[in-house]
Amino acid sequence: MKKTFKIIGKILLGFLILIAALIIILTAARLIGKAVYSKTPEGGINETMYADINGTKQWINIYGTNKDNPVLLYLHGGPGTATSWLDWSILRTLSEDYTVVDWDQRGFGHNYPDYAEDELPTAEMFLQDGLEMTDFLRGYLGKDKITLFGHSWGSVYASNLALNYPEKYDACIAVSLMVDMPESKAMFKEWALEQSADDPELHALAEKLDPSMIVVDEEQADILNRLDAAYNYIDDYFKDADINLYAALWFNPNCTLSQQLTGIGMSQEYTDHQLKLIGGERCTIAFPMVQSLSLKDRTEYKVPYYVIVGTEDHGSVNTVEEAESYFEKVNAPDKELFHIEGGHVAPLLKTGKLSGYVHVIAEKTKQQQ
16 A cells, blocks of 8 residues: 555656646746747837827837838727736747837727726727827837727727828728628628528528617627527637737737736636626627728728728628728728738738738838838
8 A cells, every 4th residue: 555655656656746847947948938029120210109099098009020111000909808817929920021010009909907997998998009109109119100000999999090191191901800790790791691591590580680770788699699609700810820929929029928817818806897897708898999980981081091991801890792892992092902811810820921021012102102
């Protein structure tokens, strides 16, 4: 019996030693990786700061390989879904053409909890934030104009900034474009009806979908959830990306481990606060604010306008068909529509395609100046 206990003890000790060794190796790799990615490229820039924007502090990281490059401001999705815990590695693939500014919009990401919001910001507040951040970057980086690059909610946000203040921007890049939610839901309904032709249960649900409802009731929320799950291509970030997002997560030079866990949503306090402000998983409280920035009847741009969409993006609040339809109506000094295979997040995850398209846009912008 004693011999058995000794054997078990040795096995447990060996297991503990192995776990300790793995922790040490992973920690050392993280520290080395963060140190490498924290370096400033020769002739470039790598700065992290809190800017005073519209009565609060808002976090940004500025990264570029050449200070002479034009500036690109990234507007993340949501509202309230800061993604700096991961998107730094995606944005750096654009840094040969642009000095890229990663921005956590008010209240979330690095701004939480010290500069958290007590109430959901209004559309007017966001637009003022965007204007002030634009002017801050123009002054700080010595640029007359900057380029806007917005994904999802950030796309309609960026588009409104470009429409309202064209003198401050040299181009607007709208990724996974949101246009108008009732219109998008109507297109999603058509898509769901077509896809469910051989499924009586889901077809009946699609027939009940009410595109006019911006803040949905419990029944409509259930319908949207079930149809989204059945007919909307949902990207798997870590599977679909063409770069190693696990490494990007572990080596993030701008986040502590606790900040990364908070950003992912593993911090219950952060999650509860975010859900309180945006109104739950469907963000229904935020939808009226998003809808107030609808692009449906705003198609006259004074700056070049570029749209990048996923070929399988058939969501209930934005669809590839709606983005394509809107793009056809846009009048701009220059415009181009780009497609990337995949769903709503695919245009960010497929960085090879994305950086190639952004390079084309950067070259066009140079020629137009």
